[in-house]
Amino acid sequence: MQAEIVIAGFGGQGVMVLGELLAYAGMLENRNVSWFPSYGPEMRGGTANCTVVISDRRIGSPVVSRPGILVAMNLPSSLKFAPLVLENGLILYNSSLIEQPPDRQDVRVISVPANKIADDLGESRIANMVVLGALIGASGVVSLDAVTESLKKVLPARRHNLIPLNRKALEAGMALASAVSA
Amino acid sequence: MRQIFGRPASLTDVPMHYCPGCTHGIIHRLVAEVMDELGIREKTIGIASVGCSVFAYEYFNCDMQQASHGRAPAVATGIKRVWPDRVVFTYQGDGDLASIGAGEIVHAAARGENITVIFVNNAVYGMTGGQMAPTTLLGQKTTTTPLGREARRNGMPVRVVELLSQLDGPAYLARVSVHNPKMVNTAKRAIRAAFQAQLDGRGFSLVEVLSTCPTNWGLTPVEALKWLEDNMIPYYPLGEVRTPSSASRQAGVPAAASTATAPTPAAFGATGTAPATRGKEGE
């Protein structure tokens, strides 16, 4: 199995770290993984994206033209990447910031009010964790435990006190995904 | 029979290629005598540059590296960072150091790189046949300033010691000459002080040595010495601009305070040099 995932949004929405957590979790599950960031002028324009590949095979291109899964954290990202998602793929979009759902009938589209759920949990900065939870809930690409374990590696030690809160956000996202699927 | 004069151990027994009357040979000998007297030959690594002194690696009887044009201070930096307890010196001419290598010398000085630079200024490109150097004096004729250097067209000559004296990195900066025996002795004292500064771990040291180029100046060796004295020294005043004991090198002195020190060289004890003139000689 090979999952090819694009995560895109504004700088500051935590899209890079979201991708890093996915890659790390994949590695902990003994899969092959790669993470490739946008860098340069795009970053300076305020949008950021990264591509994560998780695979049981040798990973070829770390750059993906047609992702199977898209996480769109803001409208420009949705407009840019939604048309590229493969048929029968998966799009998770941050409906707290994106009013207009991606116009794709041939893929699964999940609306995640990520900022709202994060605010309800009392920490607006964990919106990315809510979406990550929804992503693993909807796709099963990596396990919740592996992502939780990855938090310890990816977050600096001084932020480890936030891991329980991050786990809550992940669980909230997962719950939302399973509710949608049910 | 007692031998009272001989070749320093730090010079090889190889005939030098320099033109008759050129003062490179004297300067090589002074460096070698200092190496002998300090007992550092076996722990010294020299860097030859590009120009007339390109073959210095054949003359100094110590480990040597030949550097590309202007880059000797960078090469010296690489060596010194590997072997901080060895003595590392560069031997560079004015085209090499003050023109193409201006960046490297400024930054080695700014870092206070613990190396010694012997800078030979003869106001002309010698090896390539007498073209204008950054140190060519106003009015001085060269093959690329056939009517004489002119400020509007060619800019002003560069005073390297004064330029570097604006930096806090150097521990020792001096300008000397070798146009008469007395000056030769003074020059040797400066070269020794520069190497001593390095041995003491004080940081960057540079001695600018005013030198002659009878061939490219179109003068006899004796005329050339006189020309140096009459023309170069007024523009390039002799003396020590920075010594390890200078106030500006003391730890904790803010940059503003140290750069406020006058860059005019302090004359050596008995040299009685002419004061610095910043006018446009030759116009």
Add this chain to the structure above:
Amino acid sequence: MPERVLMKGNEAVGEAAIQAGCRYFFGYPITPQNEVPEYMARRLPEVGGVYLQAESEVAAINMVYGAAGAGVRVMTSSSSPGISLMQEGISYICGAELPCVIVNMVRGGPGLGSIQPAQSDYFQATKGGGHGDYRLIVLAPSSLQEIFDLMGLAFPLAEKYRNPVMILGDGVLGQMMEPVVLPDEPAQAPPPPPWATTGCQGRRPNVINSLYIEADACEAHNRRLQAKYDEIARKEVRYEALNTSDAEVVLVAYGSVARVCHSAMELARAEGIKVGLFRPITLWPFPSQALAQIAAGTGETGVAGASGTAGAPGRGDSPGPAFLTVEMSAGGQMVEDVRLAVNGLRPVHFYGRSGGVVPTPHEVLEQIRALRKAVAA
């Protein structure tokens, strides 16, 4: 499974060098390789090494010259415009026969170009770049693990042949993250060689030099260098050949583009198109002979290196494949070496993206389909 560490490519370059016994780094900031000097500035002091930020790439490569001449494992890292500035120094290092490692994380050109990934410095790396008849050994990793493998090879190779080794990567390789397995044992740098300038205590002085003022002497020096390059070309060729024995089309690509082509090969095979991949690991010496054998239908599949070849036998009597060289280069650079190797035996095609655009697997697949259609027509 041995412990894997998730690293960024540029950090892998730094750690791989430290694991390879390198303790001296001189560099200058330039995107997209800034994490290399940043990593070295942090890590080298921890292992008793020296990191120095030079005033320019010109100074940096000359510091490398000095340190290499002083007998230690030393490296620098830069990206295209910075490597251009280093060319004079690289020529001197080759002339003086000093070992060192130079990393080039290539970006789009010419001029200031872009800061995105490119492979448009292949000619500069493999055909000279500076003045004089000289060669660099050029290694092209295509994964972070291979960065470790090739860095571990680079220093011993440089020392064995007293010749600089260039690791040619690009922005993709530098910026991506991937798990790596660190070497079991970090390598130890050898003691300074007898020719190094360490101070002449107890021996005759050593001279590091590339000047041979007499024409005859300079020619003799060049002949010695050429003999050395011939030996390297005989002994140090490395490449990977996948699925080439039954292929109609063999993709030829190196570095990150070889990964794109690997994906394209899988897409094509899923459609029933027999596609293979030939990936030079040494760009110089170029694996010409292996490529010629594939063109002749007698090539082998597998990874081949200095230790010999491995893999399945050739295709027997069926004709060799067509070749499609894919590069991040506008006009193609490596494709010229592919054409020289294939020597007209089979068609050699080219597909390139440039200026920082990375070709995608689907783009390459389209090229393969078009090529096949043209052959059928």
